[in-house]
Amino acid sequence: QVQLQESGLGLVKPSQTLSLTCTVSGDSISSGGFFWNWVRQHPGKGLEWVGYMYYRGNSYYNPSLQSRVTISVDSSKNQFSLTLRSVTVADTAVYFCARGWAGRGRLDSWGQGTLVTVSS
C-alpha cells in the first residue's frame, strides 16, 4: 500500500521561497502509469490543484501559479518536491501531495498534509 508524507518548513517569510518534499513509500515513483501531484487548501476553503509531474515526463502547473512553481523528482530518494517562489500571505495553506492515476486522473493516495504559513 502506497504512503505519502510531506515535509518542509511550516513558516516562510513573504517574498521568500516555499519548499516541500513528498516521500513515497510502498511504490516506486519511477513506476509507470502514475503522476505525482501537489494540491493545496487555503484555511476553510476547497481543494486547489497546484501541479503535477510524470516521472521522466513533463510537468504541468496551475496557470495561476505557473510563473512561480516548480515540481521536481529525486528518484534515488523516491521523493518529489514543490518549490513556490515569491510567496505572499495568499499562499498560506495546507499542502498535500497525492498520487494520481494516468488516464482518468483519480488521486487515490494522499499525504496527511502540511500547513505552511507565510508571515513576517
Next chain:
Amino acid sequence: SYLLTQPPSVSVAPGQTASIICGGDNIGSKSVHWYQQKPGQAPILVVYDDTVRPSGIPERFSGSNSESTATLTIARVVAGDEADYYCQVWDSTTDHPVFGAGTKVTVL
C-alpha cells in the same frame, strides 16, 4: 477551464439518504471521482470512475453520472459521514485535474 458546480451544503437525518450533485458541461462524458474530507484530515477517495468504490469504502457509498450531473449517494447515513465531499474530473483540454468547490454534509 472546465468548471464543476456543487451545492455548498446538504443536511440529512441519520438513517436517511444523502445525495450530493456535481454539475458540469457534458459531465456525463467524463469520469467523475469523489473524495470525502473530514476536518483536519486528508481527502479520501470514496468513488472513482463514476461508480467504482475503492477497497474499504462501505457499500452505502455509490455514484452515478449522466449528461450534465454526477451524483454521490450515501445511503443509511451515520454521524461519521459528516464531512466535506468534493467531485473531481480530468480536464482533457488543459490536461489537469479539476475539483468542485465541495459540499458540506451535515448529519442532523
